[in-house]
Amino acid sequence: MVIIEKNLEFKDMFTRKSTERIILHHAAAQNCSAEDIHRWHLNNGWSGAGYHFLVRKDGKVYRLRPEEKVGAHAYGANYNSLGICFEGDYMQEDMTEAQKEAGKELVAYLKNKYKISTVQAHRDVCATSCPGNKFPFDEIANFEPSNEIIPQPQENAPKGNVAEIQYTLNDRYGLNIAVDNIYGNETRRALVKALQTELNKQYHRDLAVDGIFGANTYNACINVRIGAEGNITYLIQAMLVCHSFDIDADGIFGPATESAVKEFQSRNGLSVDGIVGKNTFNKLFK
Numbered sequence: 082m083v084i085i086e087k088n089l090e091f092k093d094m095f096t097r098k099s100t101e102r103i104i105l106h107h108a109a110a111q112n113c114s115a116e117d118i119h120r121w122h123l124n125n126g127w128s129g130a131g132y133h134f135l136v137r138k139d140g141k142v143y144r145l146r147p148e149e150k151v152g153a154h155a156y157g158a159n160y161n162s163l164g165i166c167f168e169g170d171y172m173q174e175d176m177t178e179a180q181k182e183a184g185k186e187l188v189a190y191l192k193n194k195y196k197i198s199t200v201q202a203h204r205d206v207c208a209t210s211c212p213g214n215k216f217p218f219d220e221i222a223n224f225e226p227s228n229e230i231i232p233q234p235q236e237n238a239p240k241g242n243v244a245e246i247q248y249t250l251n252d253r254y255g256l257n258i259a260v261d262n263i264y265g266n267e268t269r270r271a272l273v274k275a276l277q278t279e280l281n282k283q284y285h286r287d288l289a290v291d292g293i294f295g296a297n298t299y300n301a302c303i304n305v306r307i308g309a310e311g312n313i314t315y316l317i318q319a320m321l322v323c324h325s326f327d328i329d330a331d332g333i334f335g336p337a338t339e340s341a342v343k344e345f346q347s348r349n350g351l352s353v354d355g356i357v358g359k360n361t362f363n364k365l366f367k
Contacts, residue, residue, distance in 0.1 A: 082186040084134070084232045085143045086251060087115045088259045091129035094150040096290055101161040102199035103191055105184075105221065106132065106154060107171045107212035115143040118166065127153045132166040134187060140179030142187055148255025149290075158206040163191060171213030181217055185224035193229060243268065246319045246330065250275055253312075264323040272320055273298070273366050279312050294367040302362040307355065309334040317357050320365040321345060 108118065114137075119130040130145035131153030137143070145166075146152055154164030167184060169176065188200060200222035203211035212218070232252055244262035250271045251258060258271045270292030277298055280286040286301040305313060310333050318330035318338055326341040339355040346353045349364045357365070 082142060082183065082190065082230055082232050084187075084252070085141060086248075086257070086260050087119075087143050087145065088257060089115070089119050089129055089145060091146065091150075091257075092127075094128045094147070096149055097151045097160065099161045100163060100195040101197055102158075102163075102201055103188060103197070103222075104155045104158060104162045104164050104201050104203055104206060105188075105212050105216070105218065106164060106166045106203045107216055108135075108166055108168050109170050109172075109211065109213075110168070111170050111174065113168055115145055118145065122153065132164040134163075134165045135168065136165060136180055136184045136187060137168045138177045138180045140177070140183040142183050144251070144257060147257035148251075150255075155203055155206050158201075162201075163195075167212065167216070171216035172210060173213075173215070175215055176217055181220060184221045186226070186230050188221055189224050189226050190230040190232065242322045242330075246322060247271070249315075249319075249330075254278055268323065269366070272316060272323070276313070276316050276362075276366060277301075279316065283311075283313070294363065298366075299359055299363055302359045305334060305357040307334050307336070307339045314338070317342075317362075317365065324365070 115130070115135050118132065118135060122131050123129055133146045133148055133152055135143040135145055152159045152162065152164040155162060165187060167180060192198060202218050203209055243264050244260050247258055247260045247268055250256050254275050256271050256274065258267050273294050274290050274292045277288045277290045280301045281288055284303065288297055288301055305317060312332065314334045315330055315332040318328055321328055321341045322330055324345065328337050328341050342357055342361065343353050343355045346361060351360055351364060
């Protein structure tokens with residue numbers, strides 16, 4: 082499965098605090114693109130496309146609203162749900178096999194990613210016929226793959242170490258940054274958001290996930306050293322890659338990562354000990 086990044090521009094949105102269910106919709110339009118939905122919802126006065134994903138009839142899957150943001154797709158149920166829209170009007174037409182298979186894989190992937198089992202039709206939570214009487218809800222909602230589904234990079238996407246990091250940030254943290262292999266302010270803020278998310282999740286720091294490396298984030302940082310493994314180590318490595326260090330971002334703090342940290346510390350006038358503490362985090366992420 083490939084999730085195609087549309088990098089749509091949104092107005093202000095709230096970050097979702099929990100993800101407990103997936104809600105399935107149809108577009109009630111026989112033909113529509115990601116841009117069509119985004120435009121329609123902007124015209125409603127919303128922040129932009131209310132769904133998080135669009136599955137088109139040809140089986141292509143598009144990311145619409147950033148995955149971590151509260152949607153605008155099911156009144157009263159947006160606060161803890163992901164919304165998936167299927168191109169088509171399933172009061173009138175039958176779904177293509179390509180679209181059905183893509184929908185099954187997307188739902189299975191999201192259920193596994195968020196460790197949830199609840200999948201609902203829009204009509205289950207609102208007074209509507211959506212996603213239509215001809216929508217193959219049971220097939221899509223209850224599909225159990227034989228192997229874990231891992232999204233693949235889209236064809237013709239920019240290649241390079243930074244692009245791989247951008248893709249991982251979008252997938253792992255539900256962001257919606259451009260995958261352009263360019264380390265700029267957008268990617269830096271995304272890495273800070275990811276760090277804030279991990280500090281909250283692993284160390285209960287209660288940080289605002291705003292992409293700003295300020296005093297609260299500085300004070301929340303921990304010491305990370307050789308032998309560490311996991312997402313925070315990955316983010317340190319990702320930042321080192323963005324600062325032009327030739328290392329693998331594999332989430333394992335081994336000798337190569339320690340050597341890169343020491344070189345970074347030396348270049349930036351820091352104490353050279355190979356340990357990523359508050360001051361090294363500050364120089365890396367700010």
